[in-house]
Amino acid sequence: MRYNRSRVIDKNKVLDLQYRPEIDGLRAVAVLPVVLFHAGFQWFQGGYIGVDVFFVISGYLITTLLIEDLKAGRFSIADFYERRAKRILPALFFVALTCIPFALLWMVPEELIGFGKSLVAVGTFSSNVFFWQENDYFSPVSEAMPLLHTWSLAVEEQYYLLFPLILAAFWKFGARRLFWGILVASLVSLAMSEWSLIHAPEANFYLPHTRAWELFTGSLLALHIHQNGAQRSNLLSVLGLIAVLVSVFIYDGETPFPGMYALLPVVGTALIILYAASGTWVARLLSLRGFVFLGLISYSFYLWHQPLFAFARIRSLHEPHEEIMLALVVASLALATLTWKYVETPFRKNLKISRSRKAIFALSATGLISIVIVGGAIDHQRGFPERSGLDVVEALKEIPNVRESYCHKKGRRSVEEMATGEFCLVGEGELRYAIIGDSHAGAIFDYADDYLTEAGVSAIAVSGGYCAPLLNGFEAEEGCADIMSSAFESILENPDVDTVIMLAEWAIYTEGFRDNDTPRKVRDNEGRASLVSDNATVLERSMEETMASIESAGKNIILVFPVPEFEQRANDFVEKAMFLGYAESIDQAVSLLPALDQAEYRLRNHRVLPLLEQYENKVTLLPVQHLFCEAGSCRQYDENKRLLFSDSNHVNYYGAERVVNEIFGEVIDTRSERSRFSTL
Numbered sequence: 001m002r003y004n005r006s007r008v009i010d011k012n013k014v015l016d017l018q019y020r021p022e023i024d025g026l027r028a029v030a031v032l033p034v035v036l037f038h039a040g041f042q043w044f045q046g047g048y049i050g051v052d053v054f055f056v057i058s059g060y061l062i063t064t065l066l067i068e069d070l071k072a073g074r075f076s077i078a079d080f081y082e083r084r085a086k087r088i089l090p091a092l093f094f095v096a097l098t099c100i101p102f103a104l105l106w107m108v109p110e111e112l113i114g115f116g117k118s119l120v121a122v123g124t125f126s127s128n129v130f131f132w133q134e135n136d137y138f139s140p141v142s143e144a145m146p147l148l149h150t151w152s153l154a155v156e157e158q159y160y161l162l163f164p165l166i167l168a169a170f171w172k173f174g175a176r177r178l179f180w181g182i183l184v185a186s187l188v189s190l191a192m193s194e195w196s197l198i199h200a201p202e203a204n205f206y207l208p209h210t211r212a213w214e215l216f217t218g219s220l221l222a223l224h225i226h227q228n229g230a231q232r233s234n235l236l237s238v239l240g241l242i243a244v245l246v247s248v249f250i251y252d253g254e255t256p257f258p259g260m261y262a263l264l265p266v267v268g269t270a271l272i273i274l275y276a277a278s279g280t281w282v283a284r285l286l287s288l289r290g291f292v293f294l295g296l297i298s299y300s301f302y303l304w305h306q307p308l309f310a311f312a313r314i315r316s317l318h319e320p321h322e323e324i325m326l327a328l329v330v331a332s333l334a335l336a337t338l339t340w341k342y343v344e345t346p347f348r349k350n351l352k353i354s355r356s357r358k359a360i361f362a363l364s365a366t367g368l369i370s371i372v373i374v375g376g377a378i379d380h381q382r383g384f385p386e387r388s389g390l391d392v393v394e395a396l397k398e399i400p401n402v403r404e405s406y407c408h409k410k411g412r413r414s415v416e417e418m419a420t421g422e423f424c425l426v427g428e429g430e431l432r433y434a435i436i437g438d439s440h441a442g443a444i445f446d447y448a449d450d451y452l453t454e455a456g457v458s459a460i461a462v463s464g465g466y467c468a469p470l471l472n473g474f475e476a477e478e479g480c481a482d483i484m485s486s487a488f489e490s491i492l493e494n495p496d497v498d499t500v501i502m503l504a505e506w507a508i509y510t511e512g513f514r515d516n517d518t519p520r521k522v523r524d525n526e527g528r529a530s531l532v533s534d535n536a537t538v539l540e541r542s543m544e545e546t547m548a549s550i551e552s553a554g555k556n557i558i559l560v561f562p563v564p565e566f567e568q569r570a571n572d573f574v575e576k577a578m579f580l581g582y583a584e585s586i587d588q589a590v591s592l593l594p595a596l597d598q599a600e601y602r603l604r605n606h607r608v609l610p611l612l613e614q615y616e617n618k619v620t621l622l623p624v625q626h627l628f629c630e631a632g633s634c635r636q637y638d639e640n641k642r643l644l645f646s647d648s649n650h651v652n653y654y655g656a657e658r659v660v661n662e663i664f665g666e667v668i669d670t671r672s673e674r675s676r677f678s679t680l
Contacts, residue, residue, distance in 0.1 A: 052269070107383070502557070627659065
């Protein structure tokens with residue numbers, strides 16, 4: 001059934017398109033799951049798909065407006081940008097500027113530097129690029145970023161900058177040809193997204209080329225409805241709503257996304273827009289006053305929720321209780337209502353300045369430049385470390401950190417350099433050992449250098465972040481297979497090396513990062529794991545080839561068990577505890593670090609420990625968790641309140657002291673040539 005085009009819900013002007021209140025209600029369906037997901041409520045682990053719903057709605061509404069303008073011969077790119085500026089920027093400026101004093105008050109310097117950079121990204125419409133380079137969207141670190149959510153606004157802004165020009169340029173070819181052209185572009189974008197799930201998962205989530213198909217879906221709907229009108233189907237519109245809601249409740253951080261999995265919420269949204277015309281069950285539901293009102297304030301609601309949640313997390317040493325997060329949801333609603341009434345609406349319709357294009361563009365430019373200047377100043381001043389008047393940052397810097405290890409930096413060099421066999425050495429004297437692994441191996445290099453130098457022996461030291469010390473082409477990150485293959489080739493052919501010591505955060509390859517439990521699918525020469533649960537199988541067969549190769553070379557093998565992994569980044573936690581006034585000294589701050597139950601250690605490594613233990617009769621297995629655990633609890637500090645970890649999972653110099661002493665035993669007496677390995 002064709003519907004009567006009379007006017008559109010663009011608050012700036014009335015056009016010849018019927019207002020569909022159910023679209024506002026659909027906005028409510030989109031924004032609530034996103035907010036509840038960011039609040040941390042377990043039932044809404046797939047709530048992030050609300051952004052995909054927004055993308056489809058935006059593509060539909062923007063293309064509809066553009067079609068009406070082009071059809072009437074009144075298209076103006078300046079007019080379009082003016083409407084977008086009045087719609088988007090006032091509330092965005094207001095929220096961003098409101099965040100600044102709280103950031104200065106509560107953020108430690110490193111956090112504030114990141115906030116400053118995010119302000120620059122907001123002001124340059126590049127938030128998605130910035131957050132892609134900074135953090136995984138699903139990690140707890142990201143949850144404490146007040147402007148994280150602006151990544152989706154950046155994607156839309158990039159769409160707004162280019163799509164109107166493309167549509168206007170090709171409008172002369174007719175709506176039908178445009179439809180097929182956009183459909184092809186959508187399929188290409190979806191294919192790139194699916195490819196990026198494996199090859200560039202972080203970029204896949206944030207960047208416009210892998211998200212464009214969702215916005216283009218809305219554009220295709222607009223073109224279809226322009227030709228055929230909106231239709232009514234209770235069955236199809238109900239199926240669409242079910243598809244959106246099901247994805248909210250069954251998806252989580254481990255769902256490969258966007259890619260093909262995003263089709264469920266995207267197609268569901270499309271079915272609602274296409275078939276939930278006036279009179280259908282879904283239209284009646286979404287047109288209820290509460291849904292429509294929430295849809296009207298959805299933009300401001302979306303803008304406010306993340307800063308409130310992030311600052312609550314920043315201000316607390318631990319994750320806030322659900323009651324607090326629920327209260328903040330209500331507070332976000334209240335602020336959204338006020339912002340919609342006193343900021344959004346006046347700038348769109350009522351203020352005299354809103355009727356002057358020149359004034360709108362001048363104010364927009366001034367606002368954007370101001371945000372960039374403030375963010376740049378914060379970054380340039382390195383987060384104003386003098387705010388606290390505390391020496392905790394300098395004190396913590398005195399504890400060597402894994403990232404300061406020379407050999408960890410040098411260990412992961414180019415394959416060409418490694419092929420020469422000229423590896424970084426720790427210690428000084430007779431070459432006897434090789435220490436190889438990922439960044440957990442690199443974390444012990446500094447202390448191992450001092451220890452082995454005193455002993456008069458040396459070891460080849462090779463490490464690479466997220467690079468397991470395995471053969472058979474095992475790889476979790478691009479390039480690691482070549483690096484480890486070259487390293488092992490040189491080590492195993494070196495007659496001076498009699499013992500190979502292997503360290504790694506083994507569970508990261510089966511369970512994923514400890515802070516978001518989202519593993520990548522690993523691969524080896526026999527192929528990539530088809531499911532995340534198959535990672536352990538790939539790891540096992542690569543481990544088997546590695547052990548066999550080392551054994552064939554006549555080398556001793558020491559497999560070091562993983563160290564405990566914690567929720568808190570030790571240095572950051574201590575700095576924050578003192579900065580916010582929870583502790584008056586480093587010792588007090590350290591004592592606030594919560595313990596880890598040993599049962600959690602076993603759970604984290606439940607696939608890894610059996611894999612390592614099967615080599616019990618062939619190699620030396622070296623558990624090290626007991627060095628940090630006692631009476632069922634593991635801690636990041638010793639009895640003297642001295643930190644043993646630099647972050648949540650890497651030992652610092654003092655933690656490495658315990659691990660290295662466990663590996664090498666008593667200091668080697670070079671005169672009698674006594675060492676732990678003489679008895680292996």
